[in-house]
Amino acid sequence: MGDDARQLVLDESGNAAPSQLQDSKNQGTSSEAPTTHRALLDWVQEVAELTQPARVYWVTGTEEENKALTDELVEAGTLTRLNPETFPNSFAAFSDPKDVARVEEQTFICSEKKEDAGFTNNWMDPAQMHAKLDGLFAGSMRGRTMYVIPFVMGHLEAEDPKFGVEITDSAYVVASMRIMARIGTDVLRKMEELDAFFVPALHSVGAPLAEGEADVAWPCNEEKWIVHFPEDRSIYSYGSGYGGNALLGKKCYALRIASVMARDEGWLAEHMLILKLTSPEKKDYYVSAAFPSACGKTNLALLDPTVEGWKVETLGDDITWLRFGHDGELRATNPEAGLFGVAPGTGWSTNPNAMRAIAKGNSIFTNVALTDDGGVWWEGMTDEAPAHLTDWRGNDWTPESGTPAAHPNSRFCTPIDQIDMLAEEYYSPDGVPVSAILFGGRRKTTVPLVTQARDWTSGIFMGSTLSSETTAAAAGAVGVVRRDPMAMLPFMGYDAGDYLKHWITLSGAANQDKLPGIFLVNWFRRTADGGFAWPGFGDNSRVLKWVIERLEGKADAVETPIGFVPTGDSIDLKGLDMTPADVEAAVRVDPAEWETELAGIDEWYARFGASLPEELSAKLAELKERFAAAK
Numbered sequence: 001m002g003d004d005a006r007q008l009v010l011d012e013s014g015n016a017a018p019s020q021l022q023d024s025k026n027q028g029t030s031s032e033a034p035t036t037h038r039a040l041l042d043w044v045q046e047v048a049e050l051t052q053p054a055r056v057y058w059v060t061g062t063e064e065e066n067k068a069l070t071d072e073l074v075e076a077g078t079l080t081r082l083n084p085e086t087f088p089n090s091f092a093a094f095s096d097p098k099d100v101a102r103v104e105e106q107t108f109i110c111s112e113k114k115e116d117a118g119f120t121n122n123w124m125d126p127a128q129m130h131a132k133l134d135g136l137f138a139g140s141m142r143g144r145t146m147y148v149i150p151f152v153m154g155h156l157e158a159e160d161p162k163f164g165v166e167i168t169d170s171a172y173v174v175a176s177m178r179i180m181a182r183i184g185t186d187v188l189r190k191m192e193e194l195d196a197f198f199v200p201a202l203h204s205v206g207a208p209l210a211e212g213e214a215d216v217a218w219p220c221n222e223e224k225w226i227v228h229f230p231e232d233r234s235i236y237s238y239g240s241g242y243g244g245n246a247l248l249g250k251k252c253y254a255l256r257i258a259s260v261m262a263r264d265e266g267w268l269a270e271h272m273l274i275l276k277l278t279s280p281e282k283k284d285y286y287v288s289a290a291f292p293s294a295c296g297k298t299n300l301a302l303l304d305p306t307v308e309g310w311k312v313e314t315l316g317d318d319i320t321w322l323r324f325g326h327d328g329e330l331r332a333t334n335p336e337a338g339l340f341g342v343a344p345g346t347g348w349s350t351n352p353n354a355m356r357a358i359a360k361g362n363s364i365f366t367n368v369a370l371t372d373d374g375g376v377w378w379e380g381m382t383d384e385a386p387a388h389l390t391d392w393r394g395n396d397w398t399p400e401s402g403t404p405a406a407h408p409n410s411r412f413c414t415p416i417d418q419i420d421m422l423a424e425e426y427y428s429p430d431g432v433p434v435s436a437i438l439f440g441g442r443r444k445t446t447v448p449l450v451t452q453a454r455d456w457t458s459g460i461f462m463g464s465t466l467s468s469e470t471t472a473a474a475a476g477a478v479g480v481v482r483r484d485p486m487a488m489l490p491f492m493g494y495d496a497g498d499y500l501k502h503w504i505t506l507s508g509a510a511n512q513d514k515l516p517g518i519f520l521v522n523w524f525r526r527t528a529d530g531g532f533a534w535p536g537f538g539d540n541s542r543v544l545k546w547v548i549e550r551l552e553g554k555a556d557a558v559e560t561p562i563g564f565v566p567t568g569d570s571i572d573l574k575g576l577d578m579t580p581a582d583v584e585a586a587v588r589v590d591p592a593e594w595e596t597e598l599a600g601i602d603e604w605y606a607r608f609g610a611s612l613p614e615e616l617s618a619k620l621a622e623l624k625e626r627f628a629a630a631k
């Protein structure tokens with residue numbers, strides 16, 4: 001088979017415009033098989049036969065390779081090189097205007113049984129889906145290079161490293177995966193050594209090139225399919241080059257497939273950030289937080305605290321894997337190696353730590369605006385917009401244009417180790433013990449700034465009923481309230497009721513004294529005049545302080561039907577132009593709003609049918625009784 005793989009490359013050596021990479025010393029052109037991993041060789045061969053690429057290239061992950069690759073992307077017009085003085089080794093990409101976000105309508109969980117995908121997922125019979133995918137992928141890489149990217153989510157030195165191999169025909173995906181995950185030769189060697197299982201993740205932009213056909217800057221297909229086979233642990237992505245649709249280590253593996261692995265192996269794969277908080281007494285705490293896409297994870301993870309004496313460090317901004325450790329504590333790791341952050345709203349005043357990380361370079365920006373001096377700009381980066389820009393669609397832009405210069409879901413992709421405030425524990429394969437879990441969403445009304453759950457199961461109830469107004473992170477309408485359990489609605493790889501049950505049984509078997517506290521937060525509540533009820537961003541450190549003080553039994557709270565909320569004076573407002581009465585307004589539990597909310601939860605829970613854990617329906621009944629008693 002090694003011979004066949006070589007054959008495939010050599011057969012194509014007469015290709016009209018030989019890639020620079022072909023000429024470099026990649027294994028693909030050498031006489032040796034690039035790996036001894038039999039299953040991998042077989043799969044690569046099988047995919048090459050199906051997709052018919054012009055050449056196969058095994059990604060090594062070196063600097064040299066990345067340089068050649070990004071040079072090619074610049075030449076092809078996919079990437080624009082930014083000013084090396086202000087943005088060293090950084091690039092901007094502009095997608096097809098129809099390929100700007102995850103496509104949830106076209107995302108499928110193809111479990112053998114429909115009920116295992118549950119009501120929150122799209123499902124199709126696996127055999128039928130395979131037939132469909134075979135048709136789509138047949139010849140889909142014609143005229144293109146097929147890149148093979150060995151990667152690991154989490155640490156290579158983990159007890160049970162989680163390997164994957166992404167095959168893609170997009171060099172933009174290769175350059176981005178290099179930032180987002182640990183990739184390349186070291187990973188491949190370890191896979192060989194362990195003869196390890198890997199998640200096969202096949203990606204094609206679905207835009208084959210005919211002989212002599214010129215390429216476009218952002219090839220993609222109108223038709224998009226993001227498909228997961230949970231039992232096989234395999235991923236197929238067709239038609240999109242964008243973010244969570246195409247960087248398959250991220251949402252597809254580290255959440256959807258990993259959530260299924262986690263169910264089977266006794267852990268949790270969650271859409272959460274992790275941060276480290278150090279109190280004035282120099283005690284360390286670790287907090288994880290689940291908010292839906294574009295609802296503040298990256299911002300909280302890189303928080304610049306305004307509250308006196310407290311320090312924050314970052315461990316992760318999007319995905320957290322949680323396990324109960326030998327010590328009985330819930331331990332968290334970040335499986336990713338980069339940030340794929342929402343650009344708009346990230347600025348020197350709101351998130352200077354992200355700005356500093358970006359300023360170090362080595363980043364890929366997608367769908368942001370370009371400044372006239374070869375830099376990037378997006379809404380919220382600076383208080384005042386530059387007088388002239390090239391917008392994300394390539395048009396001239398001025399502040400009078402009346403359209404956003406950057407797409408609302410434009411992103412920066414930056415190595416995590418460029419964050420100055422990265423906690424050293426990020427590098428520990430054992431992770432960190434979690435003291436508190438926050439669930440949060442974007443709600444203009446109803447949901448208080450912060451509420452502490454009465455107990456663990458009440459906290460799971462809070463997570464299960466989490467809701468948020470939709471954002472630009474997914475295609476579709478923006479601003480519609482939807483339930484998003486644990487911020488995992490688009491990312492659960494199996495039945496939602498079983499997912500909630502897994503949270504309950506897993507934690508039920510753990511040391512109950514060491515379970516984290518659970519809190520519901522909402523940075524997005526509005527006041528009667530339409531402004532934010534809470535300043536947010538760095539001032540969220542004041543809420544974190546209250547959270548920790550609650551756990552330490554030091555902060556006051558008022559008991560409400562939904563849980564404990566801060567008293568007006570228990571939130572540290574020093575240096576803020578706010579009064580305890582403003583806090584009381586921000587944490588108010590309004591019975592009329594909650595009547596509507598309870599009806600919404602009823603409707604939501606009804607959709608689970610028999611798969612809703614009875615522990616949670618019991619919690620809903622209790623909540624209704626509390627509101628009734630408070631009348």
Ligand SMILES: Nc1nc2c(ncn2[C@@H]2O[C@H](COP(=O)(O)OP(=O)(O)OP(=O)(O)O)[C@@H](O)[C@H]2O)c(=O)[nH]1
Pocket residue numbers: 291292293294295296297298299300317318340341342344345346350473523524532535536537540
């Ligand atoms: N008002 C307000 N806006 C916030 C706050 N935190 C974040 N935002 C805004 O919310 C948007 C998304 O924030 P992110 O931190 O990038 O969200 P995320 O959850 O990491 O998003 P994904 O990467 O899509 O998962 C940005 O436009 C932020 O400016 C806050 O505390 N208050």
Ligand SMILES: O=C([O-])CC(=O)C(=O)O
Pocket residue numbers: 101102242243244245250251292293294318340473474
């Ligand atoms: O997956 C993406 O494209 C970006 C992201 O983090 C999210 O949407 O939660």
Ligand SMILES: [Mn+2]
Pocket residue numbers: 271292293294318
């Ligand atoms: Mn996310």
